[in-house]
Amino acid sequence: xxxxxxxxxxxxxxxxxxxxxxxxxxxxxxxxxxxxxxxxxxxxxxxxxxxxxxxxxxxxxxxxxxxxxxxxxxxxxxxxxxxxxxxxxxxxxxxxxxxxxxxxxxxxxxxxxxxxxxxxxxxxxxxxxxxxxxxxxxxxxxxxxxxxxxxxxxxxxxxxxxxxxxxxxxxxxxxxxxxxxxxxxxxxxxxxxxxxxxxxxxxxxxxxxxxxxxxxxxxxxxxxxxxxxxxxxxxxxxxxxxxxxxxxxxxxxxxxxxxxxxxxxxxxxxxxxxxxxxxxxxxxxxxxxxxxxxxxxxxxxxxxxxxxxxxxxxxxxxxxxxxxxxxxxxxxxxxxxxxxxxxxxxxxxxxxxxxxxxxxxxxxxxxxxxxxxxxxxxxxxxxxxxxxxxxxxxxxxxxxxxxxxxxxxxxxxxxxxxxxxxxxxxxxxxxxxxxxxxxxxxxxxxxxxxxxxxxxxxxxxxxxxxxxxxxxxxxxxxxxxxxxxxxxxxxxxxxxxxxxxxxxxxxxx
Amino acid sequence: xxxxxxxxxxxxxxxxxxxxxxxxxxxxxxxxxxxxxxxxxxxxxxxxxxxxxxxxxxxxxxxxxxxxxxxxxxxxxxxxxxxxxxxxxxxxxxxxxxxxxxxxxxxxxxxxxxxxxxxxxxxxxxxxxxxxxxxxxxxxxxxxxxxxxxxxxxxxxxxxxxxxxxxxxxxxxxxxxxxxxxxxxxxxxxxxxxxxxxxxxxxxxxxxxxxxxxxxxxxxxxxxxxxxxxxxxxxxxxxxxxxxxxxxxxxxxxxxxxxxxxxxxxxxxxxxxxxxxxxxxxxxxxxxxxxxxxxxxxxxxxxxxxxxxxxxxxxxxxxxxxxxxxxxxxxxxxxxxxxxx
Numbered sequence: 116x117x118x119x120x121x122x123x124x125x126x127x128x129x130x131x132x133x134x135x136x137x138x139x140x141x142x143x144x145x146x147x148x149x150x151x152x153x154x155x156x157x158x159x160x161x162x163x164x165x166x167x168x169x170x171x172x173x174x175x176x177x178x179x180x181x182x183x184x185x186x187x188x189x190x191x192x193x194x195x196x197x198x199x200x201x202x203x204x205x206x207x208x209x210x211x212x213x214x215x216x217x218x219x220x221x222x223x224x225x226x227x228x229x230x231x232x233x234x235x236x237x238x239x240x241x242x243x244x245x246x247x248x249x250x251x252x253x254x255x256x257x258x259x260x261x262x263x264x265x266x267x268x269x270x271x272x273x274x275x276x277x278x279x280x281x282x283x284x285x286x287x288x289x290x291x292x293x294x295x296x297x298x299x300x301x302x303x304x305x306x307x308x309x310x311x312x313x314x315x316x317x318x319x320x321x322x323x324x325x326x327x328x329x330x331x332x333x334x335x336x337x338x339x340x341x342x343x344x345x346x347x348x349x350x351x352x353x354x355x356x357x358x359x360x361x362x363x364x365x366x367x368x369x370x371x372x373x374x375x376x377x378x379x380x381x382x383x384x385x386x387x388x389x390x391x392x393x394x395x396x397x398x399x400x401x402x403x404x405x406x407x408x409x410x411x412x413x414x415x416x417x418x419x420x421x422x423x424x425x426x427x428x429x430x431x432x433x434x435x436x437x438x439x440x441x442x443x444x445x446x447x448x449x450x451x452x453x454x455x456x457x458x459x460x461x462x463x464x465x466x467x468x469x470x471x472x473x474x475x476x477x478x479x480x481x482x483x484x485x486x487x488x489x490x491x492x493x494x495x496x497x498x499x500x501x502x503x504x505x506x507x508x509x510x511x512x513x514x515x516x517x518x519x520x521x522x523x524x525x526x527x528x529x530x531x532x533x534x535x536x537x538x539x540x541x542x543x544x545x546x547x548x549x550x551x552x553x554x555x556x557x558x559x560x561x562x563x564x565x566x567x568x569x570x571x572x573x574x575x576x577x578x579x580x581x582x583x584x585x586x587x588x589x590x591x592x593x594x595x596x597x598x599x600x601x602x603x604x605x606x607x608x609x610x611x612x613x614x615x616x617x618x619x620x621x622x623x624x
Numbered sequence: 625x626x627x628x629x630x631x632x633x634x635x636x637x638x639x640x641x642x643x644x645x646x647x648x649x650x651x652x653x654x655x656x657x658x659x660x661x662x663x664x665x666x667x668x669x670x671x672x673x674x675x676x677x678x679x680x681x682x683x684x685x686x687x688x689x690x691x692x693x694x695x696x697x698x699x700x701x702x703x704x705x706x707x708x709x710x711x712x713x714x715x716x717x718x719x720x721x722x723x724x725x726x727x728x729x730x731x732x733x734x735x736x737x738x739x740x741x742x743x744x745x746x747x748x749x750x751x752x753x754x755x756x757x758x759x760x761x762x763x764x765x766x767x768x769x770x771x772x773x774x775x776x777x778x779x780x781x782x783x784x785x786x787x788x789x790x791x792x793x794x795x796x797x798x799x800x801x802x803x804x805x806x807x808x809x810x811x812x813x814x815x816x817x818x819x820x821x822x823x824x825x826x827x828x829x830x831x832x833x834x835x836x837x838x839x840x841x842x843x844x845x846x847x848x849x850x851x852x853x854x855x856x857x858x859x860x861x862x863x864x865x866x867x868x869x870x871x872x873x874x875x876x877x878x879x880x881x882x883x884x885x886x887x888x889x890x891x892x893x894x895x896x897x898x899x900x901x902x903x904x905x906x907x908x909x910x911x912x913x914x915x916x917x918x919x920x921x922x923x924x925x926x927x928x929x930x931x932x933x934x935x936x937x938x939x940x941x942x943x944x945x946x947x948x949x950x951x952x953x954x955x956x957x958x959x960x961x962x963x964x965x
Binding site: 169171190191192195201203206207208209210211212216217219220221222223225228229230 | 824825826829830832833836837839840841842843844845846953956
């Protein structure tokens with residue numbers, strides 16, 4: 116049998132960062148025209164490995180082969196020359212540039228000393244047509260939806276004649292429909308001879324599109340498999356190293372009296388658009404109300420208003436029979452409101468602070484952390500930290516490390532530890548597991564359900580239908596600033612919710 | 625199925641045009657009206673005002689070019705003042721020693737470039753706070769020039785106006801535009817050249833990309849550090865030229881702190897001009913015009929304390945900046961050092 120020509124082969128690559136081994140003797144092969152999924156939890160080293168392949172990092176040991184020949188990759192331009200293209204998780208597009216300018220950046224076409232934008236535009240239209248990826252070359256990137264931005268990223272790689280395409284968590288920012296679109300494009304690309312490395316931690320997607328699967332855990336390759344040989348449970352176990360509950364178990368809710376009531380809330384945003392339009396709902400003790408909706412339909416502003424971060428134009432919010440003042444977060448903290456914010460880096464943690472300080476952000480001025488409202492009691496702050504880090508299973512070297520050094524899952528556990536350490540009446544969790552791996556998702560879902568069972572009223576906002584379906588007792592769907600439907604979780608289906616999220620009107624209200 | 629993408633409400637093209645250009649148009653119109661009105665009263669004064677406008681605006685627009693080359697590649701340069709001042713001083717000294725004006729201008733440019741290199745080293749390589757880096761340069765320049773300055777030295781001649789044939793005889797604008805010394809002409813050329821480079825060439829595209837999203841540029845094989853170094857050094861050279869203008873073309877001698885805040889006004893001019901060379905030129909001309917009018921008003925003997933008239937250009941800067949800054953797009957990565965890993 117003649118030797119197969121491989122698109123890419125990674126041999127024994129090791130990459131160390133100070134204090135950690137991000138990739139430990141990693142090897143894998145990419146066949147021509149296949150979709151090879153690289154599966155692993157966050158921090159397993161998938162992105163690091165691909166950044167090494169793409170030349171953004173340099174490996175400490177190991178080598179790469181492209182078309183069975185050893186190649187030296189010292190920077191992205193080398194990788195591009197060998198036909199490797201990468202679509203990063205956070206898009207590498209200049210928001211204020213046009214699609215054309217973004218596409219040609221670094222490989223500009225010129226006429227004399229000037230850029231030849233007209234020729235570039237024509238070339239872009241040609242490849243866009245050839246691959247069936249429609250884009251408007253004159254659109255400004257920040258004005259186009261993320262799904263289209265991703266298309267621009269893929270075209271950017273193809274424009275540079277990439278035959279190996281690395282997609283790093285491409286579905287994280289997409290709606291379910293956009294993700295389906297992407298999978299179609301991926302299959303189409305493999306037919307034209309492009310080989311794809313698909314990085315993800317979403318099991319369903321892997322089984323859906325991959326030809327072969329390589330699973331990584333803690334910087335090492337723990338196994339290779341194919342979708343035919345395995346299922347979600349098997350993959351999850353490989354990924355995490357133990358059996359994982361993909362859907363947390365929960366008992367039926369025992370709703371009590373109303374603890375959070377939102378009445379006729381309307382919010383205008385900074386640009387003067389009505390982002391929340393006359394919304395009303397209530398949350399009872401001991402139940403979880405899930406708000407489903409595609410991101411950007413007013414959820415962010417709604418949550419900011421409820422949690423004291425934003426003023427409203429009209430309406431009121433009642434917390435345990437008291438009307439709350441807006442823009443008074445401390446009032447809410449002292450009256451039993453817990454908040455897991457959407458953006459844990461911006462609003463959840465003070466990243467340059469250590470964990471101990473982050474854990475007392477809401478209570479630092481109270482006994483026992485501050486004596487006579489003034490002097491800090493470091494001993495109490497540290498004891499509090501030790502206790503919470505252990506109770507909430509935060510994997511960190513100690514309370515004195517900076518919050519920025521933790522993985523996303525552990526950062527989220529720190530936030531949960533802080534919020535849950537106070538007596539709560541209401542918990543507002545906005546996208547509580549965004550970007551987290553299955554192990555952390557399982558843990559956080561369990562904790563939220565535990566809160567509910569202790570009699571807290573929980574409001575969960577999520578764009579992930581899976582999350583809403585596995586947590587919520589009742590589900591409200593938000594679309595363009597309005598709640599278009601409220602249903603009991605038992606009486607609905609993914610398909611129905613998906614339609615409402617996309618703007619279809621429910622038959623009865 | 626098409627999912628939700630909230631599009632902004634459509635705005636009529638006329639409204640958009642007005643929003644974008646309305647204020648600029650308004651300012652240009654009012655300046656033109658003032659000039660015509662004045663010309664009807666006294667043509668000599670008008671010609672003097674216009675010539676003075678050009679003279680006042682030259683160091684400002686050069687300083688603004690220096691600033692915007694840096695900021696377009698994400699290096700904030702508040703050391704323009706110092707780069708200008710040291711350029712002015714070294715240019716002056718070289719002229720005093722050698723008597724050669726061309727050599728002196730060249731020395732000023734090199735001095736500015738070296739100061740640019742220093743700023744680039746501090747902010748790109750050492751990743752220092754760029755405001756502190758710029759302040760270092762300002763203090764350094766003020767200290768060095770103050771220490772080495774000797775009273776009583778004068779230059780060996782000044783750069784003289786070169787009338788451009790019949791163009792210089794055009795009424796009103798002729799003397800102001802076509803009868804200027806070399807650095808002023810060079811400024812006209814530089815504004816156009818930098819504008820062209822920034823918006824129509826490969827280098828400009830890369831510069832702007834580095835200022836907006838350096839990592840994106842890096843992933844496409846662009847050397848972020850190199851782009852920033854080159855832009856900041858060229859900017860420094862232009863600031864040095866502005867210094868040469870002060871000592872070798874405008875005044876003919878050096879005084880302590882002779883830049884007198886022009887480097888900072890240049891920053892305001894740059895912002896007012898929306899980080900574009902042509903915009904900065906317009907802003908510098910407006911400021912120059914206000915300064916020129918201010919001088920004329922003082923001569924006119926209006927019964928207002930001269931200090932109040934003297935603040936006119938600065939008040940104008942503040943008003944215009946306050947009205948504009950909110951709508952200016954600042955390069956997204958401005959002031960942020962780039963970390964590779």
